[in-house]
Structure formats: structure tokens, C-alpha cells
Amino acid sequence: MNPIMNHKAGGGRNTGGFTFIEMTISIVMFALVSAITIGGMLAYAKVAKSFRAQQRVEETARSFEERLFYGMTDCVNLTVSGGGTVLQLVSPSNVITQYIYVDSDSNNDTIGNNTLFRRVTANSDVGRVPEVTWCSRVTSGTTTLPVFTSITGSARPLVQMVLRSGDRSPNKAANAARVDDLLTGPGYQSFTINTFLTPAAN
Amino acid sequence: MLRSLTNCKYSNRAFTFIEVMVSLMVTLVVALGFIASVIYSSKQADLSRDHLYGLQAMDAFQGQVQASNVVLLGEVSTTTPTVYEARFRNPMSITPDYTNPTINYTYTANFTFTGWGKVVSATANTLTCGIATNQSNWTTNEWVGHYVTIASGKGAGQIMRITANTGNVLTVSADLGGVSNTNWAINPDNTSTYYIDDGKTVRIRVTWGDASRYRTMNRTVLVPRVSLVPVRS
Numbered sequence: 001m002n003p004i005m006n007h008k009a010g011g012g013r014n015t016g017g018f019t020f021i022e023m024t025i026s027i028v029m030f031a032l033v034s035a036i037t038i039g040g041m042l043a044y045a046k047v048a049k050s051f052r053a054q055q056r057v058e059e060t061a062r063s064f065e066e067r068l069f070y071g072m073t074d075c076v077n078l079t080v081s082g083g084g085t086v087l088q089l090v091s092p093s094n095v096i097t098q099y100i101y102v103d104s105d106s107n108n109d110t111i112g113n114n115t116l117f118r119r120v121t122a123n124s125d126v127g128r129v130p131e132v133t134w135c136s137r138v139t140s141g142t143t144t145l146p147v148f149t150s151i152t153g154s155a156r157p158l159v160q161m162v163l164r165s166g167d168r169s170p171n172k173a174a175n176a177a178r179v180d181d182l183l184t185g186p187g188y189q190s191f192t193i194n195t196f197l198t199p200a201a202n
Numbered sequence: 203m204l205r206s207l208t209n210c211k212y213s214n215r216a217f218t219f220i221e222v223m224v225s226l227m228v229t230l231v232v233a234l235g236f237i238a239s240v241i242y243s244s245k246q247a248d249l250s251r252d253h254l255y256g257l258q259a260m261d262a263f264q265g266q267v268q269a270s271n272v273v274l275l276g277e278v279s280t281t282t283p284t285v286y287e288a289r290f291r292n293p294m295s296i297t298p299d300y301t302n303p304t305i306n307y308t309y310t311a312n313f314t315f316t317g318w319g320k321v322v323s324a325t326a327n328t329l330t331c332g333i334a335t336n337q338s339n340w341t342t343n344e345w346v347g348h349y350v351t352i353a354s355g356k357g358a359g360q361i362m363r364i365t366a367n368t369g370n371v372l373t374v375s376a377d378l379g380g381v382s383n384t385n386w387a388i389n390p391d392n393t394s395t396y397y398i399d400d401g402k403t404v405r406i407r408v409t410w411g412d413a414s415r416y417r418t419m420n421r422t423v424l425v426p427r428v429s430l431v432p433v434r435s
Contacts, residue, residue: 025222029222029225029226029229032226032229033229036229036232036233040233040236040237043237043240044236044240047240047243047244051243051244051247054247054251055247058250058251058254062254062257062258065258065261069261072265151266151269153285153286154266154269154270154271154286155269155270155271155272155286155287156268156269156270157269158265158266158269164299190299191251191254191255191299192298192299193258194258194262194296194298195258195261195262195265196261196262196263196265196266196269197265198265198266198268198269200268
């Protein structure tokens, strides 16, 4: 008979199962390692979600800025209207492109329905293309700034654009109240577009 | 082997205190390493965001410079301090997101103007240039391949390709078409003015960060002397 299977062959307890103490220690250590691992994975998942949300708002802002700057290379004039919510670009061949900021519920805090669109037809919202979603106008003190502001004094038309992509505020409680976190996840995922535009076409 | 298993001296013992402690320490080190990697990743994400803000600040400053009246841009002695272009004489700052406590510094831009001025003298294929006030001399051969235009005065309208330069002297031995060994048709003199690339070159340096993370970004921008873009009235 296989001596391992024969308890008597080896004598004593040396061929038996684990002792109660061994099992208890094993279970405790396994539980400890599992808890740390699972806790770490959950923490990492939470952080990764924040990273992705931050990356999303940054990419949205940056890619939009690049498109806008590219538009400047084929633009000879810029005008602002609609109380600073509409930017109009005019090309050398008189093609008009408009960008319009729309706040569907007139509540700057609810970023879910605030969108910056590009109109495919001048002065018409038919077929408009969303360029920046989950955005809001920037607040300075108690003043809500216009998205587009025409700057005076320059030789060429100059427009400042200020728009926040992502969360409105790093204030956690305020974000929860504004349901920011439902869209972007916990934390402050935000990027503020603050740039100046001038026509570059000859 | 079977004998060794069946007669193993330690087969029925529990873990020793040392073994347990070692196991816990290993687990702790792994956990701490994991947490540290998450924190490090977070810091890297912040750096990436700050760099993006730096890039945006650069674009913003470039936009403002390029909206200038090139005639006044960089001129110190002939302009009044109230003109739009005078703002670029001093450093300008942008605070990217003042509501975010993790960004507690501003992005500051310094502007350097170069590439235009008055002619001091000329030979058949050189141009000795006056360097405008508050500007430093050029780096040797930094303008090779660019074009210099005589904008006014004697020899106005000529455009020549630069083949070499010193701190303030351009060697121009090719015409606009690149034909070499070409001299000035009319030698410019001290009544002439010149523009390299037919505009004013603006070097923008944007800096941000603190003593431990001080970042710099540089960009060279040309503001053309002649533009068909409608000028704001």
C-alpha cells in the first residue's frame, strides 16, 4: 500500500490533513490578501474611471480647439452675436460657418444638456453637429462669462473663447447636486477652454 | 521521495510567527506598491493636463499676437503705451482654471521680436542690419533659407534668399527663385528698411509650474507685413 495513504505507515499525524490552526491562519491570510486585492482593484477602477473621464474632457476640448484653429486658416472675418453664444467665421469665398452654444434648460449647472454645436447651414439649427458636450459657461465671481467675446483694439478681428468642458466645480457636494458626477464620475474632471482666435487666411 | 514525505519532520506544524510576519510584510509591500503606482499615475495625469493648458496658453498668446498691427508690433519708441500692440512689451499671464485648487500657478508668456529693422549698410550680396531696441543679435545662420525683403527706402521691393547670417549681417546670394550668385540689383543703404519673411518674427516663451516643476514651451510666430485680411476699423 502506498505509505502516504496508510496513516499507520508513517506513524503519528504526519500524513493527516491541515490542523485547525493551519486552516484558520490560511483562511485569514487568504481573506486578507483577497480583501487587499479586491480593495485595490476597486480603488484602481475608480481612479481609472476618473482618468478616462478627465481624458475625455481634455480630448474633447483639445480636438475642438484644433478644429477651430484649422478653421481660422480659411477664415477672413470673425463676428460674435447672440449675447456671446454665436461665433461666425467667414471664408475667403464667403462661406459662413457658425458655432452656437445651446443651454437647453437655461441652467448653466446642468451640464448634460449644454452643448456647443457647429451649424452646417448659417442661421439654421437643422443638422447641426455637436462639437463639445457636457460643457458650461465659466463663472467669474458672480458673473457668468459669455462663451465668445469680441476683443477691441486689435488690428484684426480677435475673439476670446471661454468654455468649460466637464465638471462645473471641484466642489464635491455641488457636483452631486448638479448631477455632474453622474456624467463624469466622482472627482473633478474638467478642462477650461480659454483661447483667442484671429483669422489667418490671406 | 515518498519516504521523505511520510517522514517529513515539519509536515504537521502550523506557520511560525516569522513566516506569518514575512507573508504579511510581502502583502503589505505589494499593496503599497500598488497604491504608489496609482498615486504616480494620478500625478502624471496632472502633468499631462498642465501641459495641455500650456499648449492652449501658447495658442491663446499666438492668436493675440497675430491679431496685431504688424507696423506697431515690437516698436518701442514710436508707439504710445495704450495701443493694443504695446501689451506684448511686458510678460502676460493666463490662469487656466482658477476654480481648480490643484492648479495654483499661472501661465506666463514673454515675447521677443526680431527679423525686421533699419538697414545700416549693404554690399553686393550682404546686408548689415540694425537690431531694433531691446533685441538681441541673431544666432549664426538661424535665417538660412529664409527671405529678406527691402520694404522701403533705397532698393525697396527686392526679395533675396538668405544663405548665411552672423549676429547682424545677412549674406544674400540668391534671388527669390533660388538662383545662386545673384547680387542686389540696387544696393540698399541706411535709408532702407528690411523684413525677414516679409513680417515680424515673434518668439513666444510660455512658462508655468513652481520651483520643483518649472516648465517651458517655445514657439516662433510670423506676423505678416502685408495681409489681405480685412482690418478692423
